[in-house]
Amino acid sequence: MEGVWVLPQVSPSWTPTHSAGVCAFYGECGYNPEVNVSLVRSKVPCVSNTAAREPSAALLNLLSSVCPDLALGTAAAPRVCCSLAQVLALQLSVALSGAVLARCPSCARNFANIHCHNICSPDQSLFINVTRAVPVPGTNLFAVVEYQSFYRQEFAEASFASCQGVRLPATGGFALDTMCGLYGARLCTAQRWLDFQGDKSNGLAPLQIHFHLVPNGTGTGTGTGTGAGLEPLYVRAWSCGEAVSAQEQACSCQDCAESCPTITPPPGPKPPFRIGAADGALVLCVLLFGLLTLLFLLTRICHHRGSKQGLTLHPAPVTPPGCSVRWGDAVHRALVRVFRCWGVFVAAHPLPVLLVAVALVGGLSAGFRSLRLTTDPVELWSAPGSRARQEKAFYDQHFGPFLRTNQVIVTAPRHNRSRYHSVLFGAQNFSAVLSMEVLQALLQLQESLAAAAVPVPGTNRTVRLEDVCYAPLNPSNPAPADCCVNSVTQYFQNNRTRLAMVATQPHGTDTGTVDWRDHLIYCVNSPLSFKDITALELSCTAEYGGPVFPYIALGGYTGSEYTEAEALIITYSLNNFGRRDPRHMWVLSWESHFLQLVQDFQRRHHNLSVAFMAEVRPHSGPGSTHGSPTGAERHPPQVESKVTLALGGVAVVVGAVFAAMGLLALLGLPSSLIILEVVPFLILAVGADNIFIFVQEYQWGCALWGDLNGAVLYG
Numbered sequence: 001m002e003g004v005w006v007l008p009q010v011s012p013s014w015t016p017t018h019s020a021g022v023c024a025f026y027g028e029c030g031y032n033p034e035v036n037v038s039l040v041r042s043k044v045p046c047v048s049n050t051a052a053r054e055p056s057a058a059l060l061n062l063l064s065s066v067c068p069d070l071a072l073g074t075a076a077a078p079r080v081c082c083s084l085a086q087v088l089a090l091q092l093s094v095a096l097s098g099a100v101l102a103r104c105p106s107c108a109r110n111f112a113n114i115h116c117h118n119i120c121s122p123d124q125s126l127f128i129n130v131t132r133a134v135p136v137p138g139t140n141l142f143a144v145v146e147y148q149s150f151y152r153q154e155f156a157e158a159s160f161a162s163c164q165g166v167r168l169p170a171t172g173g174f175a176l177d178t179m180c181g182l183y184g185a186r187l188c189t190a191q192r193w194l195d196f197q198g199d200k201s202n203g204l205a206p207l208q209i210h211f212h213l214v215p216n217g218t219g220t221g222t223g224t225g226t227g228a229g230l231e232p233l234y235v236r237a238w239s240c241g242e243a244v245s246a247q248e249q250a251c252s253c254q255d256c257a258e259s260c261p262t263i264t265p266p267p268g269p270k271p272p273f274r275i276g277a278a279d280g281a282l283v284l285c286v287l288l289f290g291l292l293t294l295l296f297l298l299t300r301i302c303h304h305r306g307s308k309q310g311l312t313l314h315p316a317p318v319t320p321p322g323c324s325v326r327w328g329d330a331v332h333r334a335l336v337r338v339f340r341c342w343g344v345f346v347a348a349h350p351l352p353v354l355l356v357a358v359a360l361v362g363g364l365s366a367g368f369r370s371l372r373l374t375t376d377p378v379e380l381w382s383a384p385g386s387r388a389r390q391e392k393a394f395y396d397q398h399f400g401p402f403l404r405t406n407q408v409i410v411t412a413p414r415h416n417r418s419r420y421h422s423v424l425f426g427a428q429n430f431s432a433v434l435s436m437e438v439l440q441a442l443l444q445l446q447e448s449l450a451a452a453a454v455p456v457p458g459t460n461r462t463v464r465l466e467d468v469c470y471a472p473l474n475p476s477n478p479a480p481a482d483c484c485v486n487s488v489t490q491y492f493q494n495n496r497t498r499l500a501m502v503a504t505q506p507h508g509t510d511t512g513t514v515d516w517r518d519h520l521i522y523c524v525n526s527p528l529s530f531k532d533i534t535a536l537e538l539s540c541t542a543e544y545g546g547p548v549f550p551y552i553a554l555g556g557y558t559g560s561e562y563t564e565a566e567a568l569i570i571t572y573s574l575n576n577f578g579r580r581d582p583r584h585m586w587v588l589s590w591e592s593h594f595l596q597l598v599q600d601f602q603r604r605h606h607n608l609s610v611a612f613m614a615e616v617r618p619h620s621g622p623g624s625t626h627g628s629p630t631g632a633e634r635h636p637p638q639v640e641s642k643v644t645l646a647l648g649g650v651a652v653v654v655g656a657v658f659a660a661m662g663l664l665a666l667l668g669l670p671s672s673l674i675i676l677e678v679v680p681f682l683i684l685a686v687g688a689d690n691i692f693i694f695v696q697e698y699q700w701g702c703a704l705w706g707d708l709n710g711a712v713l714y715g
């Protein structure tokens with residue numbers, strides 16, 4: 001019910017009198033011939049636009065437990081519009097359907113109150129109008145099969161609000177998920193909630209109830225109502241934060257935001273350090289930098305002057321050194337002394353030194369025999385005692401090796417978001433990546449992955465997705481469609497025709513069209529549904545038969561605004577096999593091919609940003625062209641060829657790495673191949689560079705000696 005609501009001109013035939021103390025129906029008139037399938041078969045009431053009756057003691061007693069809010073206790077001579085049998089039926093139905101709300105007493109009470117007032121209120125005819133009744137065979141009574149119930153919007157909204165946050169621990173969702181029909185909790189409104197309750201196909205209601213929510217100001221609750229004396233019901237609705245009685249408590253914080261303790265926000269961060277209007281740290285850094293630059297420039301200038309004077313006065317290379325040079329020289333001399341001693345010692349005893357070095361390296365490398373290499377990514381990247389590791393170990397032990405996950409994540413950074421006006425769901429924002437063009441591209445990628453036949457190296461068979469995929473609903477003989485692939489296109493069962501479908505949608509008084517976007521909005525809110533509420537009537541479940549949860553297929557959204565998701569995620573779940581199982585090789589082959597296909601896709605779609613990952617490591621997978629880069633060819637060419645010298649430098653580093661690995665192996669520590677990946681860099685950076693430095697130092701030393709000799713001669 002939207003827009004300004006005007007009470008309809010009701011047909012006076014079944015409820016001609018609408019006034020306080022008068023009923024619209026009373027007692028039971030058999031079963032509704034129009035309702036066959038139901039959970040609990042309740043009888044429908046008889047049309048009876050007569051004065052409310054005095055309840056029996058038994059009825060009063062029952063009412064005080066089923067409908068304590070009917071406030072019968074206060075009245076001297078309480079009256080009701082229901083019989084004992086009716087209240088018993090009411091009690092059963094409300095207990096059955098209200099069980100999910102029991103966690104939150106005030107919500108449960110409001111829910112019961114709605115039907116208590118409908119059935120028993122002494123002023124029933126004020127807000128109830130029977131619209132359809134059928135004659136009861138063999139009597140002159142009429143059974144009610146349809147009625148209207150008029151509520152003040154405020155009352156309905158307050159009752160709804162008290163139940164909105166109630167959780168259903170069994171599903172991890174909300175209780176309203178089970179009480180709002182196809183809309184689920186997220187799209188539920190007070191009107192939709194009541195409509196579902198009054199729908200005779202919900203399994204409990206024996207008749208059809210049309211709830212009309214009257215906004216404030218239309219038909220006031222205090223004065224006489226408009227429309228043939230009707231006055232919308234406006235009674236107290238409990239808020240979820242208040243306790244309904246002294247024995248009961250208010251709803252918990254989990255079920256009711258109002259009950260949550262107010263947490264004083266933590267004190268904000270200290271105000272930033274500022275000097276005037278500028279950032280203090282920045283100003284200090286600039287000053288320090290300026291000072292250091294000045295110092296540097298001054299020393300340079302002083303050094304430059306000194307060397308100029310030296311040149312003009314003393315042409316000989318021996319010049320009075322500057323302050324910085326003197327410092328550097330002192331350190332250099334000290335180092336030279338130490339290393340000269342060491343060098344002279346080594347050069348004087350080449351054989352013993354070499355023998356000791358070889359023996360040391362050889363001895364420690366013997367530890368390689370007990371070397372344990374860790375190649376499993378799980379071992380490499382998760383701590384052995386971590387909770388994740390323990391849970392995985394438990395899973396692997398009881399259910400077999402865990403599935404392999406291969407993912408593609410697509411975003412569209414250069415596209416613009418759009419706004420979509422849905423006939424059913426109102427205006428919604430759609431992110432750039434949720435566009436027909438991107439969805440079609442994703443479909444194409446999935447089709448090519450499903451069609452790919454990949455040769456397995458070392459065998460003469462080819463492997464397809466269905467040979468390796470996890471197919472939960474058809475594990476023995478899966479077809480490509482049975483594979484568990486999570487992706488947003490699965491809301492359309494990966495079917496192009498369904499994705500492109502458009503239908504005419506009647507909605508209230510107007511008609512519009514619905515397309516993939518309406519279906520998507522529906523599915524992200526009710527992923528378990530087999531049929532949407534749009535005229536498209538498509539299922540939300542994936543082609544393989546399982547549901548696609550929006551938080552798995554979409555990423556980068558706030559709260560539950562799934563249509564604003566910045567990323568689409570395709571997840572391929574593949575079976576995992578033991579290393580010795582030949583099928584292990586099949587999966588590796590398929591995953592390598594997956595990487596290639598997605599790379600091609602990435603190259604073809606420049607406007608999309610595509611990230612992807614597979615469990616297979618690119619360089620360990622079969623048929624991969626990736627190798628660990630050694631970078632040897634990138635090194636500058638040697639000035640002078642000293643092959644044995646260069647090899648010696650490399651041998652020193654290799655020896656050191658091997659000795660270190662051997663030592664760790666001897667100590668019982670496992671190693672990983674990551675060590676080997678850094679060896680080339682060590683060889684280049686330490687080994688080869690050392691040799692360059694030695695050679696340069698040696699040549700410089702020779703030249704210096706020559707020059708000095710010359711100077712001495714010249715002098």
Ligand SMILES: CC(C)CCC[C@@H](C)[C@H]1CC[C@H]2[C@@H]3CC=C4C[C@@H](O)CC[C@]4(C)[C@H]3CC[C@]12C
Nearest residue numbers: 042045086089090093094097179197202204205
């Ligand atoms: C599926 C869930 C959410 C629906 C919950 C609404 C239930 C509790 C409501 C909807 C319609 C209601 C019924 C409407 C009419 C009658 C006839 C009356 O003589 C006895 C009570 C009885 C039988 C009501 C019992 C409660 C009822 C079944």
